[in-house]
Amino acid sequence: MDAVRRIQTVRARPRARTGRGAGLHRDEERLHRHQLKGEALQRLQDRVAVVTGGGSGIGLATVRRFAAEGAKVVVADIDATSGGAAAAEVGGLYVKVDVTDEEQVRDMFRTAVDTYGGLDIAFNNAGISPPEDDSILTTGIDAWRRVQEVNLTSVYLCSKYAIEHMLERGKGSVINTASFVAVMGAATSQISYTASKGGVLAMSRELGVQFARNGIRVNALCPGPVNTPLLQELFAKDPERAARRLVHIPIGRFAEPEEIAAAVAFLASDDASFITxxxxxxxxxxxxxxVTPI
Structure with missing residues (x-):
């Protein structure tokens, strides 16, 4: 059992299981519920969506949600195994991309447009949170720069080339993954990650204002801690770090990727037409x- 689930299992209250979900694990039941909702809503029918970091975590959950709601999905990931598997699962297109490379990002969006005839949605989600990114006193300059490149520069590049194509259609939705640490201080330090996500938030605000009258909405998604491989990697060597995070969450658990994907699908859809x-x-x-730090 990974560090995140171990902490949550210890803290979670036992819950009675009744009805259809009685034989399902809590997380499996939640995933099934979100899949059914996506299939029922169909808000994204025939829209073209690019998802970076689409091979795992929030990205993978969003690929599935977009596809369930009828979108044509381009799965972009540097990992060909996970990205290719995600695309195959939903009948989408896989594009291998290093999101810090401008030429590769430009080609990724061009491929999406050439394949499907346009671009409606860009979920700029790829990111890292390496364990060497810690206190400002201990984080080296190389770790700082790497996190900024992957988390912030990539969003700049992806937003730039996505918006270029959306301007041709006069509409579109860009969702950039920031974080709750972009709006408040974190209980455990990740100095470069926090700074990068603050940059994503500020950039998204400016783009949202700048292109609003072109029919393009840009929003910063700010998730709390999510039970993904990224978080599991961060906490694997330090379960107490996970416990310090968990104590500050009023709901009492970490989010599941499907819950974040539901928010992304909302922002991508016309249900969020007045949100930018x-x-x-x-x-x-x-x-x-x-809260105060522990």
Whole structure:
């Protein structure tokens, strides 16, 4: 059992299981529920969506949600195994891409447009949170620069080339993955990650304002801690770090990727037609709670 699930299992109250979900694990039941909702809604029918970091975590959950709602999905990931598998699962297109490379990013969006005839949605989600990114006193300059390149520069590049294509259609939705740490101080330090996500939030606000009258909406998704491989890697060697995070979440658990994907699908859809330049918090109540570091 990974560090995240171990901490959550210890803290979670036993829950009675009744009805259809009685034989399912809690997380499997939640995933099934979100899949059914996506299939029922169909808000993204025939829209073309590019998802970076689409091979795992929030990206993979969003690929599945977009496809369930009828979108044509381009799965972009540097890992050909996971990215290719995700694309095959939903009948989409896989593109191998290093999101820090401008030429590769430009070609990724061009491939999406050439294949499907346009671009409606860009979920710029790829990111890293390496264990060597810690306190400002201990984080080296190489770790700092690497996180900025992957988390911030990539969003600049992806937003730039996505918006170029969206301008041709006069509409589009860009969702950039920021974080709750972009709006408040983190209980455990990740100095470069926090700075990069603050940059994503500021950039998304500006783009949302700049292109609003072109029919293009740009929003910053600000998730709380999510039970993904990224978080598991961060906490694997330090379960107490996970515990310090968990104590600050009013809901009492980490989010599951499918819950974040549901928020992304909303922002991508016409249901969010009057939402742009926003910080869209999906954090289990963290930002609304008064806490002090432990």
């Amino acid at each position: 330049a926003s910080q869209f918090l999906v954090d289990g109540g963290i930002a609304g709670a008064y």
